[in-house]
Amino acid sequence: MPGMLIVVVAVVFMLELIFAWLPAILGRLGGCHALPDMPYSTEEAHSVMQWLIDCDMATCAAKHAAFWTLVDAKRVTPVAGAVR
Numbered sequence: 001m002p003g004m005l006i007v008v009v010a011v012v013f014m015l016e017l018i019f020a021w022l023p024a025i026l027g028r029l030g031g032c033h034a035l036p037d038m039p040y041s042t043e044e045a046h047s048v049m050q051w052l053i054d055c056d057m058a059t060c061a062a063k064h065a066a067f068w069t070l071v072d073a074k075r076v077t078p079v080a081g082a083v084r
């Protein structure tokens with residue numbers, strides 16, 4: 001049954017690649033959504049936050065910028081200890 005073992009190892013490797021390594025690599029490269037050329041207005045930041053609802057703020061520069069724009073506008077209060 002060595003063939004079966006090879007298939008299982010290959011499937012586990014592919015799942016690890018797709019769900020763990022690739023997002024980590026893309027995040028490091030700034031791969032989600034890039035920073036805007038100009039700072040967001042408060043209304044733009046609202047729209048961006050809704051548009052990028054599925055993005056992770058840790059890896060999405062656009063969502064990160066939109067969130068902190070709303071914090072500066074006092075529309076959102078970050079959790080205690082949030083780091084810009």
Ligand SMILES: [Zn+2]
Nearest residue numbers: 032033055060
């Ligand atoms: Zn994003």
